[in-house]
Amino acid sequence: MNRATFLDELALQRPVVQAGMAGGVDRGELAGAVSAAGGLGTVGMMGVSAFAQALxxxxxxxxxxxxxxxxxxxxxxxGHVERAADDAALTVLHGGISRRWTSALRQRGARVLITVGTREQAIRAIAAGANGLVVQGIEAGGHLVGTEPVTSALPRILEVAGELPVLAAGGVAEAADVRRLLDLGAVAAIAGTRFLLTEESAAHPQYKRRVMGSQQTLATQLFGLGWPLLHRVVPNQATERWCARSELGPVYARLLARASAPIGRLAPLEAMGSLAAWQRPALPLFSPALPLAGMPDSAVERTALYAGETARRLQDIIPAEEAVLRLTP
Ligand SMILES: Cc1cc2nc3c(=O)[nH]c(=O)nc-3n(C[C@H](O)[C@H](O)[C@H](O)COP(=O)(O)O)c2cc1C
Structure with missing residues (x-):
């Protein structure tokens, strides 16, 4: 894949990509609507059979x-590799740089982008065989691999990316944000929270309401059981109780999260959702599961409300097609 031909190669009409949002937020309805509107819709990770159906x-x-x-x-x-390689035009990896999975995808003919936040990660991702990179800034919603704002990280990463396409995520709420990232050299911009707040997203309606216009986000490790990577959320009862002294959460909860990482890797992804039903705001044992439509309202107080700093600027829930149009410079 080449930087100059990225949009043409994928036949994208607009340089706007909807971020993958694991756990069932972006099933076929959202991803399909974004792609139909000329952007690039993404199906996020779920258990293999739900993922295959959504694709x-x-x-x-x-x-x-x-x-x-x-x-x-x-x-x-x-099974994820087989479905992604056969059914998706592009696969984005997040949460690690894996030579093994990159080459498994590429051997099956997939185009693979790896999400990075620093120049060092970018060099490793290219060595692992990435066809391109996604640069994620620290202001982004969800799990974070970066350490600085996207506008600082992007130029540094472009220096090492050669002709590979580089996409940018973090802080994208409107067309001017997309324009700024394109001017800095990204081939397309990725938005997550904007698409979380669409009619087609399967996030819990109360979760969407909490995110809209929220004045604060936290970068924490509170919801780290099974996956201890830093993540950005808006506040709820769980963070108010456990992140008041340190945004990251209590030290013992973080240690437990780190210790539970090998179990998280072995357990089926669906187990995280089941675990969420047992979580209580008063007990600092929180999995990465997020609240979906259909769950009880109380789930919003005890699960991760992932959102980026764009939450402050997003005031409405709109159809995905309109979100794509509003983001197009
Ligand atoms: C609800 C939510 C879930 C996310 N889940 C994933 C995921 O599964 N995979 C991934 O690569 N990024 C995930 N992200 C991060 C996005 O890829 C992207 O970096 C981020 O949304 C950009 O910031 P923004 O939300 O302010 O647009 C998630 C973000 C949100 C808000």
Missing amino acids: ADARRRAGARPVAANLLVPFIRR
Whole structure:
């Protein structure tokens, strides 16, 4: 893949990509609507069979347009690789730089982008065989691999990326944000929170309401059981109780999160969702699961409300097609 031809190669009409959001937020309905609108919709990671169904559904809704897949490295199974390589025009990896999974995807013909936040990570991702990079800034919602704002990280990473396409994520709420990232050299901009706040997203309605116009986000490790990577959320009862002294959460909860990482990798991804039903705001044992439509309202107080700093600027829930149009410079 080449920087100059990225949009043409994927036949994208707009340099706007919907971020993969694992756990069931972006199934076929959201990803398909974004792609049908001329952007690139992404199906986020779920258990293999739900992921396969969502990809097929997204492709049906997208018509002839391409759809992407997103995979979280610690939780990949061979079935995810097969489905992503066969059904998605592009696969984005997040949460680790894996030569093994990158080459498994590429051997099956997939185009693979690896998410990075620093120049050092970018060099490793290219050595691992990435066809391109996603630069994620520290202001982004969800799990964070970066250490600085996207506008500082992007130029440093472009220096080492050669002709590979580089996409940028973090702080994208409107067309001017996309424009700024394109002017800095990104081939496309990625938005997560904007698409979380769409009619097609399967996030819990109360979660969407909490995110809209939220004045504060926290970068924490509180929801780290099974996956201790730093993540950005908006406050709820769980963070108010456990992140008052340190945004990261209590030290013992972080140690437990780190110790539980090998179990997280072995357990099926669906187990995280089941675990969420047992979580209580008063007990600092929180998995990375997020609240979906259909869960009880109380889930919003005891699960991770992932969102980026763009939450402050996002005031409405709109159709995904309109979100794509509003983001197009
Ligand atoms: C609800 C939510 C879930 C996310 N899940 C994933 C994920 O599964 N994989 C991934 O690569 N990034 C994930 N992200 C991060 C996005 O890829 C992207 O970096 C981020 O949304 C950009 O910041 P923004 O939300 O302010 O647009 C998630 C973000 C949010 C808000």
